[in-house]
Amino acid sequence: MSQQKTLALVAHDHKKAELLAWAGAHREQLVPHRLVATGTTGGLLQDELGLTIHRYKSGPLGGDQQIGALIAEGQLDLLIFFWDPLNPAPHDPDVKALLRLCSVWNVPVACNVSTADLLITSPRFTHPDYQRKVPQFDR
Numbered sequence: 685m686s687q688q689k690t691l692a693l694v695a696h697d698h699k700k701a702e703l704l705a706w707a708g709a710h711r712e713q714l715v716p717h718r719l720v721a722t723g724t725t726g727g728l729l730q731d732e733l734g735l736t737i738h739r740y741k742s743g744p745l746g747g748d749q750q751i752g753a754l755i756a757e758g759q760l761d762l763l764i765f766f767w768d769p770l771n772p773a774p775h776d777p778d779v780k781a782l783l784r785l786c787s788v789w790n791v792p793v794a795c796n797v798s799t800a801d802l803l804i805t806s807p808r809f810t811h812p813d814y815q816r817k818v819p820q821f822d823r
């Protein structure tokens with residue numbers, strides 16, 4: 685029996701088409717999970733693919749930080765974040781902070797299609813015996 689996880693999907697503007705294509709190709713694997721997204725990305729995934737998805741604020745308005753808060757609360761299992769390496773974002777500190785929290789809390793994160801493919805198709809991801817190691821901090 686597989687486990688339902690919480691997945692966040694986020695893409696910068698020049699990467700949205702790539703994320704939509706990826707999500708469309710992996711629709712079956714995504715649908716059983718609880719999906720969340722930043723505002724504009726989530727709207728596109730809803731409208732174009734009919735996915736049920738909880739939309740936070742748009743990235744530049746705090747959406748990355750809201751997803752970061754999910755990570756800090758131990759409520760996110762996977763982040764798919766196609767960030768744009770070729771164009772500066774006004775909220776670059778938020779982008780960096782979100783990626784940093786994935787490292788702090790050992791949350792799997794895919795920043796490109798190849799990695800996203802591997803993560804979403806990994807049998808470990810939903811295997812009932814597999815538990816991601818969650819770091820324990822003394823502070």
Ligand SMILES: O=C(CO)COP(=O)(O)O
Nearest residue numbers: 722723724725742743744
């Ligand atoms: O800017 C983003 C992530 O940093 C994404 O935000 P939107 O999905 O609202 O475009």
